[in-house]
Amino acid sequence: MTPAEMSALTEAVCRRAPVIPVLVIEDAATARPLAEALVAGGLTALEVTLRTPAALEAIRAMAEVAGGMVGAGTLLTPEDVRAARAAGAGFGVSPGATDRLLDAAEAEGLPILPGAATATEAMALLDRGYSVQKFFPAGSIGGAPALAALAAPLPQIRFCPTGGIGAETAPDYLRLPNVLCVGGSWVAPKPMVAAGDWAGITRLAAAAAGLPR
Ligand code: 3PG
Secondary structure (H helix, E strand, O other), rough: OOOOHHHHHHHHOOOOOOEEEEOOOOOHHHHHHHHHHHHHHOEEEEEEEEOOHHHHHHHHHHHHOOOEEEEEEEEOOOOHHHHHHHHOOOOEEEOOOOOOHHHHHHHHHHEEEEEOOOOHHHHHHHOOOOOOEOOOOHHHHHHHHHHHHHHHOOOEEEEEEEEEOOOOOOOHHHOOOOEEEEEEEOOOHHHHHHHHHHHHHHHHHHHHHOOOO
């Protein structure tokens, strides 16, 4: 799959809802009800980070939830790309980008949202054909003002900022012309997941899904 084709697909993922939940799953048994709760609230694109032993099983479980689209985050290596694909991930996300990682995603046909933190990194990805990128770690590298500044010289790049974003700051990003959606973990707080408070998570998701952009 070409980078341009991937960017079209990741743009469609980002347009599903204003927020992509970033999920660190400790117990695969929570994956399905968590995905159902988020989708019920209107957040239909979900990112499961490959940071826990339960992640791949969680992706397999979430891939079966109707109306949802599950992706794999924290993709660092070609092996991660292949494992994510095999588990049923529909897209991938990385905090950065390496040639090995992008080569693997293109070969496997896994649409990937690669990460950039500077104009040079964003330009390198654009050179390769990736016009839709993650901006990470957004809150620590200047937040919404930094992205607004990038929009002036690089208006053709669209971003999903992630990292340190919450319900209070998400609107600052979502009003920018170069932001498609934001990513964040605030819609699935660990204590609520551990307690099985799925109704509470659906309420958080609905509030996030209602954010204007
Ligand atoms: C991450 O890498 O964990 C994501 O960027 C989410 O960050 P957050 O927990 O600050 O929302």
